[in-house]
Amino acid sequence: MDSLRLDSILFKQVTVNFDDRFTLSEIDWTIEPNQHWVITGTNGAGKSALAAVLAGVGDIERGTVTGLPKNVGLVSFEAQAELIAKELKKDDADIMDVISLGTPVREMIFDHCQDPELAQELVEKFGIYPLLDRAFRKLSTGETRKVMLIRALANKPDLLILDEPFDGLDVDTLAMLQAHLASIIDTTPMVMVLNRFDEMPDFITHIAYVDNGRLALTVDKSDDNAFNELYQLLHLKTTNLDIPEADPVNKLPVLDPCQPLVKLNQATIKYGDTIIVDKLDWTIERGQHWQLSGPNGSGKTGVLSLITGDHPQCYVNDIFVFGFQRGKGESIWQIKQFIGYVSTSLQWEYRVSTSCKNVIISGFYDSIGMYTKSSDNQKKIADQWLALLGMTDRADQPFNKLSYGDQRLLLIARAMVKHPPLLILDEPCLGLDDMNRQLVLALIEKICQGSETTVLYVNHHAEDKIKGIENYLELKKS
Structure with a gap:
């Protein structure tokens, strides 16, 4: 032959x-x-x-x-x-x-x-x-x-x-x-x-x-x-599957559609005489997907913390989020209910031995692990997310036995189940190989195309663009 x-x-x-x-x-x-x-x-x-x-x-x-x-x-x-x-x-x-x-x-x-x-x-x-x-x-x-x-x-x-x-x-x-x-x-x-x-x-x-x-x-x-x-x-x-709907029984409060989601006026972060972020003006409108980029030390995480309320200097800055003026008596949970958040540190913290399906359902309660009985509707929505991710056959598998990339996908789905007005993805591809990075970016594209959630994607490289994200803010290191 x-x-x-x-x-x-x-x-x-x-x-x-x-x-x-x-x-x-x-x-x-x-x-x-x-x-x-x-x-x-x-x-x-x-x-x-x-x-x-x-x-x-x-x-x-x-x-x-x-x-x-x-x-x-x-x-x-x-x-x-x-x-x-x-x-x-x-x-x-x-x-x-x-x-x-x-x-x-x-x-x-x-x-x-x-x-x-x-x-x-x-x-x-x-x-x-x-x-x-x-x-x-x-x-x-x-x-x-x-x-x-x-x-x-x-x-x-x-x-x-x-x-x-x-x-x-x-x-x-x-x-x-x-x-x-x-x-x-x-x-x-x-x-x-x-x-x-x-x-x-x-x-x-x-x-x-x-x-x-x-x-x-x-x-x-x-x-x-x-x-x-x-x-x-x-x-x-x-896939032709759409982003699954939110739970109709436990919907988030309705925001004023005429107000921006986030507005930073001359926001500054400094430690002693060292200025990390200097007089940043930034407005995030509803449906306006953003990519925040910059090298280590440029203040990306600090800016995110100003938005979420986790930074002590958020109350000495002029910050408006989801209809609240920072420092006017709002609680941190009033703010965080409108935010879905995914980061490498969250993945490190999510070490409980629970099923893939329960990881997604836990997003309804902002908990790490499941401590509340879920509704049939929440289970149905979780099943729809698993189908979208191509993970239906892994619904009952332990989360901590999955690959690093599949864990990240599930945490993004967990952050999205409530359809938060703002989804913050802080370096979601950090630590992932090429294949898993492609998987995560594909899911972000899907979310940008098919939901009312505004995406804030944070990464190191401004050139690493995602289809559907058309607004860019690059921070420079001081």
Whole structure:
């Protein structure tokens, strides 16, 4: 049996432009000869663009790509559209002296075919024998896709790129194609673009996750933990589930919609002669998501403490929160009922041995652990949050047995169950690996898109932006 003919393909800091319509940025990626990849991600993330680069499409502006084979088989909606467009040009009567009937399917498949015997076999298997003498452009979308698949497979490519190859195929054809692909894995390396994990063939060895034009993660499929985390990430990114509603029985008091949530006037934090924050003016309006950034020592945590009432200098500053003027007799709990708060220190404190479901329910009571009997409605809402997180099967697992990233997700859900007007996420990605960081950021995006809660996201790096957050405050170290 022939062995795989592919050399290693190496992307080094590659930026690729596609006619100014889309850009892939800073791609680092290695495809080894014995690997079969799936590229996945949300719509518009750049999955098809990355696959197309392997076929020589796009203008490489920076970086290098080495090891690309010359004989590449590409099946994609874009390549399909290009073939149809070329055929339609033959209808232009101003250019042609005779009316073109278009290229017949037989010619499309068998001209320049590397393996006519295999092509004939696939024609029979795909059931398109009656179409061989029909013009290619007269075929349906599904029939056109079958012709392209046959052409690519019969040309014995050194690399086969299949962009959503199973879309539009009936059950029998799908099973036949999957069986054929499985039969050539020892001789033909493959890269597939798939939206659905349940369509992933068993022979796939690695997964590339693309997000916003960047190769965010690569996962070895044999790594069960990494694979499950990626599955959970795609669930969060693509699920149609909305943010669960608040408990209708125990709703928070209604705030004046005409008042800002937070207003700091010339806020200053200083210790002796050392000024940490100097005369900060900042207003947070309802529905106005913010990112607060700055290096260690710039006063991020101090500013948060002014808002929550945990800083002793909050009463010597001009601070307005949720309709209360600081220092006018309000209690700290009157303020904190309107705030959901997540931080690394909270995660350290949450060491009780309780179930994942009870962690979420504890958010209704602002408690660490459960000491009150929950209502059926609260249990239902907790179940909805677990479904959103892709953690339904872990509802009864102990919180302290989960990964660090899954714990963080649950604490964010705990902070959100009451639908607080303000959700403060203080360095929520601190201590997380790349995968768990992506999970947390995906949940924050979901909250920004689908709830009335205003998000205040705190981190070190101003450039580490989240979709849905459009307001930025960067503190400088004095």
